[in-house]
Amino acid sequence: MDENSRALYDRALSVAPGGVNSSVRAIHPYPFFVERGDGAHVIDADGNRYLDCVMGYGPLLLGHDLPERVQSAIQREAAAGPMYGAPTEREVELAEFVTRHVPSVEMLRFVNSGTEATVSAVRLARAATGREKIVVMQGGYHGAQESTLVAGEGHHTTPSSPGIPESFAEHTITVPFNDAEYARGVFENHGSEIAAVLTEPMLGNTGIVHPVDGYHETLRELCDTYGSLLIFDEVITGFRVGGLQCAQGALGVDPDLTTFGKIVGGGFPVGAIGGRTELIEQFTPSGEVFQSGTFSGHPVTMAAGLETLRYVADEDVYEQVNALGQEVREGLTDVVADRAPEYTVVGRDSMFKLIFTRDGATDERHCTAGCRQDEDCSRFEHCPKDGADVGRADTERWERLFWPAMKAQGVFLTPNQFESQFLSAAHTEADVETLLDAYREAL
Template identity: 70%
Template sequence: MNRDTSRDLYDRALDSLPGGVNSSVRAAPVPYPTFVRSGEDGHVVDADGNRYVDWVMGLGPLLLGHSLPDRVTSAIQSRTADGPMFGMPTELEVEHAEFVTRHVPSVEMVRFVNSGTEATVSAVRLARGYTGREKVVVMESGYHGAQESTLVEGQGEPSSPGIPASFAEHTLPVPFNDPEAAHEVFEEHGDDIAAVLVEPVLANKGIVEPEPGYHETLRDLADDHGALLVWDEVITGFRVGGLQCAQGKYGFDPDLTTFGKIIGGGFPVGAIGGKTEIMNEFTPSGDVFQAGTFSGHPVTMAAGLETLRYAAEEDVYDHVNGLGDQLRSGLEDVVEDQAPQYSVVGTDSLFKVVFTRDGERPRNGGDVGDASVERWNRVFRPQMQDRGIMLSQNQFESQFVAAGHTEEDVERTIEAYADAL
């Protein structure tokens, strides 16, 4: 497979972009990333004209695939023709917020922002302002965007240069699916904890599902100590659990929820949703400052709202979840026969094969980190790409099914896994 154009573009990019990319994960494939020229349905075409079945799907935002239905395209084009943006409210912001509050069980009010990172930054600030406390409990290996309050490793150490140690002191990491650790951190710091920030499914670390009772433990601890429970649904929102999101699937009622990706229909977006009493603490109704020039951007609102309306009316979730079931079932057969030490993980339209060493499904991010990460990244993924299958950039990132995928794409992918493994 000729990829000379991608190589040459990366060579050029290294002179003008740090690391040759605008987001770190994009540089992860070795020896250089694939530059994409176009997308169609469940496929992408790279800069050299090679065509792949695409399971990256923009790292999650593309629920419908690369070819948008006419009604979604028309909504986007119509809004673009009216003017790029105004710095003033539009009716679309209200309609989109009403759709979200109508379908997501815990959400009574919404504040739109511009990225998942901005959503979690604002949610943490809101939780601190509402409770008058400073500390935040997070899950080790959970991901909540590129923000100072959550880029913290075990023992409260910053995970990146540039983050003051004084910031990390207020972040308390605990292992996912470890109720004893959660109890311990609340016993020690309960009166100072503003919020527990958790993904319902660890979806940026190989896909780790919650064990029975774990989220109930976090809910009870937050309630008992006057802290807020914040669910980060940037990845799972409007993908796991359909229109009710993961909180509908698992039957939970968080105080705040962060969104991104699908809620913007493929355009830059983030959102914070939650209870009216808490959300009204945002300015201008309250004192917790939050603002953004591009928040509620009319083109993004049109894309996100029409995407969700289409998904609601056209059985999108039945399609993508059905293909997800077929993928995981087929991959389980392949793994059982050829690599029983590996694990097939995922739910709904998320899937992944994690190169575990003992066949046990990972319980937390540490288990995924202990898997054969470099084998997946450096040996397996390039083989899949040579076979025309585009997987996520590393073993940690989720892979996503979209409405543009077909059963033929699934069958071809399973065959490629069997060949590469």
């Protein structure tokens, strides 16, 4: 059962706030503690085995059992020494790989987390433009940073967490994702004050909301017209959606700056800020925008990220995992058509999620492998367009009833309605069938 996990959680409550080191892990009534990974599965402290669709919240594109060449690269780097406080060849090679494949990235600065990447990108945008206001999407998430932890609409925003001065929120404007006219109105009123628009290409922390046709092109046009920067947060989508060109390549829109994390570090702590040379060179020491970090460009992380991406490129991993993602979303479409026709299947490539939409249309679905915001689809008006739409879904039912039902069948999902689910190269056709059977039973 789960006696060991319960005992570990009891101990953790005495030494960690809420018994966890990331609030999203605070599963009710308590989380299971993982002992080890095995391919597409995790085994907890009580020996229970779960099909893993969390994959570390996205970084584990290859699954838990890394290919021998990736393991060897990591072990060689770790054996040579933990870290040096000096540059290594691996960080140069990884930066060269990224700049070679991501269309908008000419230069890169590595940091240690997605949060650190977005913090640094916002600082750089403000310095490069001489402006202070940042536009973000309502319901979007860009890490635990003061400039984007806001609530409210438009320029009427307040901090969404205690401990953040009101003055931070005063410089942050929120707009609904996929509402081009709202964005135009914000720029008409505040364009000369806006340093940057910061958005995920798809809302990956809010149920996977796909952009409507032309939305990012509108943001690109507005930024060009008003002299603002367009920042794509590809911490989640980077090297998972759109292959080696990332989501921006798939969408055909080039941002000025891009933030990375997760996969680019091969499962180790990482972040990065990429973009045009004239922008990235404004970071110290070549410029005056301060940015530094003891563990930035950590050699083990760089080796893991580099060899992971090389392996992915050599072995056609995207073809494999994206095909599995297609199968999952098509299968889920069939399941909900029978069991819960008002629900919405979302996702792209190796990402997927089922949104418990309350008022979705119940007729036949035009998008059979995840909502694409297709205006010709009969469900178009009912599919979530922004974070608020996802927030109005039956989130309590998802968390309190559905998640435990899936866990009881041996399937590990992200523990709320908002976070994406992920597949990896370790998942198999049999795993897809197991997953879909569990959905049928739970729904």
